[in-house]
Amino acid sequence: MIDYRAYLQKKGYTETTIENYIKQVQLFIKWCNRNHTTAIDIDYKDCLKYIKYLQRKGTTKKTVNHRLGRVKVYLNYLVEENFKSENPIESTTIKGVKRIVNYNLLEADELEDLYYSYETENIKDQYHRLTAKRDRIIVGLMVYQGLSTTNLKALEVRHIEVYKGKIYVPGHKKMNARELELKPWQVIELLEYIKEIREEIKQRRKVESERLLIPNNARLSNTITNIIKKLKKTNHKVENINQIRASVITNWLGQYNLRKVQYLAGHRYISSTERYLQDDLENLHEIVNSFHPIA
Template identity: 60%
Template sequence: MNDYTTHLKKEGYATTTIKSNERQVADFTKWCKRNHTTPIEIDYKTCLKYIKHLTRKGNSKRTINHKLGSLKNYFKYLISESYRLDNPIEDTNIKGVRRTLNHNLLEPEELEDLYYSYQTDTYQEEYHKYTSKRNKIIVGLLVYQGLDTKDLKNLKTEHVQLNKGKIYIPGTKKSNAREIELKPWQMMDFMEYIGEIRSKLLERLQTDTDQLFPSGDRFIIVNAIIKKIRKYNQKVQNAKQIRASVITNWLSQYNLRKTQYLAGHRYISSTERYLQDDLENLHEIVNNYHPIE
């Protein structure tokens, strides 16, 4: 603590501010010790538990933000001294109630089952066979790449990079562009779709477009798909729920930054909203005291 105090003095902080910082860091350090961690080792999820601890003690949102401000400074100091590589609460601010994101999510096995359950060989009429194969590709992009309706509408044939085994997702006003790997079975589906099926659909629709999934002005394909896959799993609600499930499952496999990239989120706080922790029903703190992007 003496080194940190010296650091604050060199930075020109007022005496009262230094004492406040020292007090907040001391309280935080004691809490970390009780919870079998340290300020050097603590991660974002455990920081959320500390925020919940502060709320249980009756601190107002304004007070919690003040305490977090002191801790942000302390984490910056730890980074500058090479004790840490990151600031786990860099983007965290308490600004009100967030809508629930972590409700009735689908497990990875349930998501994959939606893809494998989707039937494409039950139609005798040729056009319906083609549309069902197209729809199964879209189901794959929903459950494996976590795309939303706007992503699907913006896709062009050139975005499917079969030579790289990836698909490029263009950015929008609200999302970043990214490249995501395709599953081997998706690549086989895409080869058939781009090489044969898509041209048949264009012919039937009497249109010429570079859209990967030609649909006219309104992209209503997903609505019909959701209605059908709901028969396989009644938990399915909509494409947003599927995307939330995919992102939440990514967070159990990858770190925040990689998940942010895969999801196309512009801000890390958007990705943090999907963090889950079974201990003490932690999604309560995510819903009620989570940073607004």
Template identity: 45%
Template structure:
């Protein structure tokens, strides 16, 4: 039995708000196809470019934001993927339509890689005076390392268990979450010393202090990862431009894209869809208009 597009989205574990947004763009696309007598099952790349151009046209004198155009194209990429999986068509005409100017990363004030590494190297763990705890300092440096070297989100760090960090093999297994795939990432040499000290000593100290003896790599006696708030206050003492974990993750993914191919970065970042990785590429959305004008002139 064929499934509907909304059922497909639910099965892909998208958030309810995301599903609603995708369905709105889907309905607009279907209505446009009907008005032009195009069949979504057979529509080609060139015709999809016309729709992409339509998404950029002013409405009531106001030009749509770059972000909304990006979301509209992304929603249709997923719609065509759904059609392929349901055997309605054999290709995705929008697969290589990379409108990248609306990247969320640009709103994060990206950091240079040297700035990221400095967060780790400059993190204070010596001469910690009461009421501060040396074990807390080591823990926070370890968390900083996970963000800087593995690009982990706070959610991924929260779900790490002690068995996921293997110093002997030099890797970290990152479990999947609702939004990311599992992956195995290399432990970088600057991390080894602080990780070893934390695992051998400081983790147990913190477990005893809060009476929390679970397998969690970072002990917490609350569902909320409250350690992050105090950590970022310390990071801002190192670099005033630090905002949050999203900024750090966006910065390291953007750095990775300069070193590795996009599929490798997709794996390292845990992105379920290549489109999630593409938004970090440093290209301008205005290139789409030039592409339409140069390759497919419209009279």
């Protein structure tokens, strides 16, 4: 397990998570041994037997999916190390796990309107005009690239590839890194921001930082909270940055296949992306029940 531990460390998992993953894999390997197979030789049919074994133990569907996810990571490791030719359960999940009910999502045109409606010009105070332009860039990264607060905090100037029209979003323990396309108008505004606006904000704030987005105070999350308050005035449906991200991901699912959306969203597991799939009848039923429960 030494090599596998190093693999997980390289992927950015915390030590606590690594211990949990290794424990689950060891249990999986023991099951394989009892059933006259190995993790290297196991095929889809035997994997189904393992899933049934977990289900017979009274494990909930959600827990089975979690344990299956840890086995998937291990099998992916074996594939990457050329011990296996493929992962037989790469796209396997247990049906029946409750999905996110996204009942207050924003359409693509509503998201874009948040960006274009964000005021940056008719502001008397020069510094506030500068920060408004920074904030509009944040809104753009939220509504076009679906970035989370954690993503926005991690961005540095070097992550913007202006001349390629792309942005590199660093990964962290819960999310994969990815490279995303920028809209042409985002590129233009980012050029101005990096060369002029950001420098002036740094001088005003008297800070030296490689961070792309210099906040009004020590916490970018406070800046984002203020942005959301302004966005609510544009569209009363706006709730928070998580809702905006969920809207972006759901809209992507209407345009691209599941794997591409998984990459765009930075999800470690395909099951995370699947939770955003919209089943209109299922969602309608859940929404009605949540507001009008049957006694």
